[in-house]
Amino acid sequence: METAGEVQYRTEPWNCVQLVDGYVPAGPLFDIKCPQGTLSKLHFPHCEVFSGKGRKHLSVIHISDSDESETLDPYETTDSYVVINIRGCSKYAATKKQPKKKYSPIHGLVLLFLHQSTLNVLLLPKNVDISEVCEKRKKMKEPGEEMYIETTPNCKLIPETTYCLSSDPDGEHEVTPLSAEFVDYENYTNYCPTFQVLLSKLAQVKLNLTEKSTNESVWCSVIPANQIGGSPSTSSSPSSPYTPPGQDFFHRHKAELETRLGLLRPILSGLEKCRVLNPQEREEVENKDGSMRNRTLLLMLEKKGGPAQEEFYRVLLECDEYLVKHLKRPHDYGTSEHPSLSRRDLNKSTQEEVAY
Template sequence: MSKNNLMDSGVKLLCSGLKSPNCELEILRLSSCKFSGNSCEVLASALQQPHCPLRELDMSSNYLMDSGIELLCSGLKSPNCKLEILRLSGCGLTNSSCLILNPVLDSYHSCLKELDVSNNHLEDSGINLLQEKRVDPKCKMETLTTKPILRSNFAPLELASGSHPFYPSSSNQPLPSVLTDLLRPETSHTRRKSDFPKIQPQTYLSQPQQSTPDHRSQVSGDEPLNIKNYEHDDEKSRVTKEYFGGASAENEIESISERSVLPEVFSPESHPYNDWKSYRFPCSSEGLFQCRYTGLVFKMDTGGEVEYRTEPWNYTHLANCKYVPAGPLFDIKCPQGTLSQIRFPHCEVFSGKGRRHLSVIHISDSDEYEMLDPHETTDSYVVLNISGCSKYGLTKTQPKKKYSPINGLVLLFLQESTLNVLLLPKNVDITEVSEKRKKLKEPTEEIYIETTANCELVPKGKYSLSSDPEEHEVNPSTAKFLDYENYENYVPTFQVFLTKLERVKLNLKGEGSDECVWNSNLKFPASLIEGRPSVPSPSSPYTPPGQDFFFKHKAALEARLGLLRPILSELETHRVLNPQEREEVESKEGSVQNRTLLLMLEKKGGPAQEEFYRVLKKCDEYLVMDLEGPYRTYARYPSLLRRDLNNRTQEQVVH
């Protein structure tokens, strides 16, 4: 059944027949049938049936991914599985699949004698793991095919847009015969290492020879191939575009990856943290989970708790490695260690260009940093596998020539009769932008106007904003999009001074273009234009002063808390801490001691934080005063104001 459009729905129907006690099918070939890893679950179910007679299964050239192999292995591990030959060539597998397959080969009831994992993204460590199993006397596997995928080190092959990365292009132009030969899985026999021509890395095929109607090469295996080295990326791009239509293979691969598993969207708990927001996500199970506000996606191996917040960028780190921010900087913690992967939303628009310019900076607690290559880059996310938590931020290299468009946002904030228009990258946290705008505009209230915000913007490109009717004044009329790297200070690009009209249409155009990149029709109630909200804006829920202080100044407390003994003694006296917890805090040193105490208090909740606030005022009132600001402290505690005024009066008398 190879080379048919069965897709997942077709495989599901097929497996209902495989489960029948009357089925006698021993060989099933499903190469290039355009199904995903989701089909592995129904195939695994069929393999677990005690009467399943399958001996050979070929699923080559279907994008199963590691997640699909994990599903398939539930069937391969079954004592009822009689499979002897398994072909997984060109299935988008990585080293993770080698680790997943390893226990299957270890199993005493495994019947696998032949395994083909060629044309996948396997590294030497993964291949060596499988090779070790092959030579293990306890393993029944006799033949292992691991030919790596044909590609240069840093330039993936490009295939036609809309096609599967391992399928021939829909174009009438044939693929190069050698590539077709390598990408097409053999169904009549297994090709061994000696069957493949030797191809050096970082090479591209020159002009293809004429191929037969089935695209198979007519040259013999011993005949030298026509290989040509290209020294320039432009030449590489020309060759790949000539054969494959110019769209990146990664583009389609990762779009399939994104569609295979959709994350569950959650709304985290939020707390103020200095001038930023701190989020908390208690997770009860494994899976993919996406934050509604930041767009971050967390992959949890089991239940756990993720605490994360945005942090100001230290541009010294980026200057040293010649990168610029491509997203907010996040401080991410998971005390249980169950967070294994983070997906960072990006703003890039990929139109045939590479994705190597995106990376992630990792900053340790000791302020050391390193640049990390992503596990994969999809159309929407940069995916990073992690083994520990600290600060992570999305970065990119500056373009050498002109900038390409990015996905942007046009955000509107109304302050009395002035409409502030902000042009920002799409992956900002809108709730944080709104909060920071409020602090900038106190005491005058500013209202976020929700409208269609998405558009494509060119960094440093010039844009003009116009209004209809024209009597609304726009200042400036033309401005550059300069906030494409801005994830901290959110200031208007344009301001529209509104009259008392109820309607306004805004049009944003690129310089020298009549085409709108963004437009919106707004209708304001008359009361809003006059500066009085027609309905009261929702107020934030009341937060007790101790809790507000705790979360707002948690970072400063971690660094500045001094002698803890009197504080711990008071907290133990008031039963906030038990003796074992106090002993645990005292066993730590420096800022780790402070962090341990604060983490305990955060988990104990509001009453514990209120008591800590009271104790801290008693034991270190000047630290509290410095963090809150003297005027806020005096307003809350007039006795302190009277005391300090008396002290100053006495000092003046002495002088």
């Protein structure tokens, strides 16, 4: 930014007709706006694996509001970004010069989602936002129907190359289709499964992704039985959708936090510093009596939604780490009472407030 200004951006589906001939996508397509015109430099993410002089093949495409395309030379190219200087805003994206139908490997992800007794397997480029994928998948299903299975997702994938997925024990679970092309490297905003594994029973499953032409394994992971135990074929309880840790902590322990938040000043200061609370909201909390302070704060955080609850969890972990540990693992202490704390167990902000 040259001076202060507002930047608005969103990703858009690729329309490869707009690509300059001889170029293919190397990252998401962004629609960027800056009403004040003060934006002068941009970093565009890519997921290319470089070898030799590979960086020289990366550039940036600029698509004007009239849908005219031009290729811009990068100011700088790193392992993660293509940097350019700009004069105006519209649509931009990282691209690479490459003959059509010939692709080099890119960094990819294999993401797993459990829906009842079906394991949905998604092949995506690494520059997607996993939390965005989870939210989009959640909207496709009824609440609680699908669960994100956390595993090691990183791999290298070649666009428009055919891959096969197999499961171990071999033949016990049905995989469909038997093979599929990696095509979601361009327009991947629908986040649809590339493969589906129909689970026959609750048991450990080993998945192996191989390139069909070479039979070379590009990704392998073991999913323990307890991670797929939410399947209706083996349990009466529906699977839970993925919830970030801070939101999960907030909702799971909200009732206990109403009575357990004893020292609010460092917490309120932290929340005000990261702009979760404004001065008026902080004053409203401080003007309440007794436990109503805690209740008022938690009600505000509930209304502000997930990002505010994530910040609250981070601030609480800094201000009162032992309270967080006690709420998350009360069985570690043997009883529901507070463990005894010496002065060295208290963090600095807590010591100051006790002294105050």
